[in-house]
Structure formats: C-alpha cells, structure tokens
Amino acid sequence: MNSRLSDACDGLRLRTAGSILDSSSTELGFKRKKNHHIWVSILSLFIWGIVSITATVGFAPTALALEYNKEILVEADFSGRDLTDSSFTKANLRQSNFSRANLNGVSFFAANLESANLEGSDLRNATLDSARLVRANLTNALLEGAFAANARFDGAIIDGADFTDTLLRPDEQKKLCKLAKGTNPITGRDTRDTLFCP
Numbered sequence: 001m002n003s004r005l006s007d008a009c010d011g012l013r014l015r016t017a018g019s020i021l022d023s024s025s026t027e028l029g030f031k032r033k034k035n036h037h038i039w040v041s042i043l044s045l046f047i048w049g050i051v052s053i054t055a056t057v058g059f060a061p062t063a064l065a066l067e068y069n070k071e072i073l074v075e076a077d078f079s080g081r082d083l084t085d086s087s088f089t090k091a092n093l094r095q096s097n098f099s100r101a102n103l104n105g106v107s108f109f110a111a112n113l114e115s116a117n118l119e120g121s122d123l124r125n126a127t128l129d130s131a132r133l134v135r136a137n138l139t140n141a142l143l144e145g146a147f148a149a150n151a152r153f154d155g156a157i158i159d160g161a162d163f164t165d166t167l168l169r170p171d172e173q174k175k176l177c178k179l180a181k182g183t184n185p186i187t188g189r190d191t192r193d194t195l196f197c198p
Contacts, residue, residue, distance in 0.1 A: 079117075099137075140185055148172075162187045163194040 065085040072092045082102040089109045099119045103126055110130040119139045128148040133156050140160040147167050153176055160182035168176070177197035183190050 140182075142184065142186060144187070158191060160184050161191050161194075162189050163191065164189060166194075168195075 065087070066083065067087045068091050069087055069089040070091060071088075073088075073096055074092055074094050076093065076096045078101050079097045079099045080101060083106055084102055085105040086103075087107040088111045089107050090111060091108075092112045093108075093116055094112050094114045095116060096113070097117045098121050099117045101118075101121045103118075103121050103123045105125045106123070107127040108131045109127050112132045113136050114132055115135045115137075116133070117137045118141050119137050121138075121141050123141055123143045123146050125145045126143070126147070128143075128146055128151045130150045131148070131152075133151055133153050135155040135157075136153070137157045138153075138161045139157055141158075142162050143166045144162055144164040145166065146163075149167050149169060151168070151172065153172055156176075156179070158176060158179055161180075162184040163176070164187070173195055176195055177192065180191040180195055180197055184194075
C-alpha cells in the first residue's frame, strides 16, 4: 500500500513538475514574443523616422533664403539659381553672373553689381536701393515692383527690361530713358513705357 501511495505521489510530483515546466516555458515563450514585438516596434519607428527625414529633405523647396551680406563674390556664378528672398546686402558682386536667376524679393541693398550679368533675371520686388548697377546687363530682366531708389545705372544695358512700378530717382529715370528700347519677352511691355519715358 505504501509503495502504491509512494508511486502515486511520485506521479503527482512529476505531473506537477511537468505542469510547472510547461507553464514556465509558456511564460518564457510569451516573454520572447513580447520582446520580439517591442523590437519590431522600435525598428519600425526607426525606419519611419528615416523615411520621414528623407522625404522631408527630398521634397524640401529648392528656394532657401541665403545670406551673402558683405561677402566678396567677384565673378561668382549664380546663373539659373532660385535665390528667392536671399540677401546680398553690401556684397561685392562685380562681374557676377545672375542670368536667368530667380531673384524675387532679394536684397541687393548697397551691393556692387558693376558689370554683373542679370540678363533675363527675375528681380520682382527686389531691393536695389543704393546698389551700383554701373554697366550691368539687365537685358529682358523683370524689375516689376523693385525698390531702386538711389541705385546707379550708368552705362547699364536695359534692352527689353520691365521697370513697371519700380521706384527710381527722377534723374536715374531720365538716364534710363536715353538707353531704353525693346520689349520684355515675358510681360510683353515696352521698356520705355514701363519707365514712363516721353
């Protein structure tokens, strides 16, 4: 009888130990799955972060306002670039190339643009106050709404330039009227008409 009882107790112990082992392996399996899910979540967040940053940088606007204030940029090449709202205040830009550049809202306050190439550039709403545009090439340039008080245009080429609503000193306006000819290919306006030449 004692041996049967002992065998039964041993069997019960084995079953209990087996169920404890089963439950601990089940718990271990749950922990592994839980850890796996945590790592998968962290990895997916990391990948989404990289994708978001790449998408943001990849689709960022090409026009970033830059500051070139007081820089010496003699003979620099900015042709065809989008420089919207950038600043070249008091910069030395002598003989620089801005042909076909988007210079909308750019500040050239007191900048030296002597002999600069601004052919076909978009200078709408630009600040040209006190700028030196002596012998600058402004062929077919758009200067609509530009602020050019105290700007100097001695010897500038302005064939086809559009000066609509450009603020100029009366004496500079008279000088420009002596040079004015041509029609702007984008706006279709005659340069002389945009300068209110007699």
